[in-house]
Amino acid sequence: MRLINNMSDESPSLECVGATATILLQRPREHNRIDPDDIAVIRSHLDNIQQRSDIRVVVFSGRGDKTFSSGYTIQALVEKLDRNFEELLDAVENYPLPTICALNGSVYGGATDLALCCDVRIGVRNSRMFMPAAKFGLHYYPGGLRRYVAQLGPSETKRLFLTAAAIDDEEMLRIGFLNELVEREQLPAKVREYADAIAACEPHTVISLKRQINAIAAAEPSAATFRDDYERSLRSEAFRLRVNAVAKRE
Secondary structure, three states: OEEEEOOOOOOOEEEEEOOEEEEEEOOHHHOOOEOHHHHHHHHHHHHHHHOOOOOOEEEEEEOOOOEEEOOEOHHHHHHOOOOHHHHHHHHHHOOOOOEEEEEOOEEEOHHHHHHHHOOEEEEEOOOEEEOOHHHHOOOOOHHHHHHHHHHHOHHHHHHHHHHOOOEEHHHHHHOOOOOEEEOHHHHHHHHHHHHHHHHOOOHHHHHHHHHHHHHHHOOOOOHHHOOHHHHHHHOOHHHHHHHHHHHHHO
C-alpha cells in the first residue's frame, strides 16, 4: 500500500510504501531547515505511523542532493526560548519503531542531533557535517550533548563542539556518526536493504530490544539485568514458529 501525506509544498511530507514510512524534509533551497511549524507536522506524522500495524521502520531524509538538513531555524531560537525542538528529538530517540536517517547530503547544527536520534545513519560520499553552536555563542541543550557523548564519546564531542570545525564523509564514518557511507546513487538501495532486514525480524522483539538497548545506554537502573522481555519472548508463539521454520529448512 502506498500512502502520501503532504500538508504543504514545504512542510515535511509523509510517504508510506509497504512496511516503510518516510518523513521527508522539503526545503532544499534553504538546506532543508526545520521551522517551528514543522515540529507539529513531524509529530503528527509520527503519531499517524504509530497507529498503523503495517509500518515497521521509519526513515528520515531530505529533498535534493546537497543537504540533509541545516537543523532548526536559528532565528526561532532568538525570538522565543522553548523546548519544542528538543522534545521532538527526544520523541524521535525514544520512538518505539526502528528509525533510519538517510542523509542525502551534508548535515549541520541541530540536524546532526536529529541524525543521532535515529537507530541507523547512512550517509553519501562528498558530504560533511559540523556543529556551529559555539560560533553563535550558543551553549547546546543538555539532551543533544548527552546524545553526542553517548554516540561519539566525550573526546569527539569536544572536538566538534569546541572547534565548530567541519569534518568530511570518511571522518563521519570513522567516529561513528555514520553506520554506512555509500555513493549517492546507492542510498535508496542501502536504505531498502536495512528496512527489509528489519521487517524480516519479529516486530515485538525488535521494539523490546530497541527499548532495552536505549535504557542500557542511558544507564537506567536495572536495565542491563531486566529479563522480562527475554523470558516472554522464549514463551511466545512467534519464537516457536520461527524456530520451527528454521529447523524445517535445515
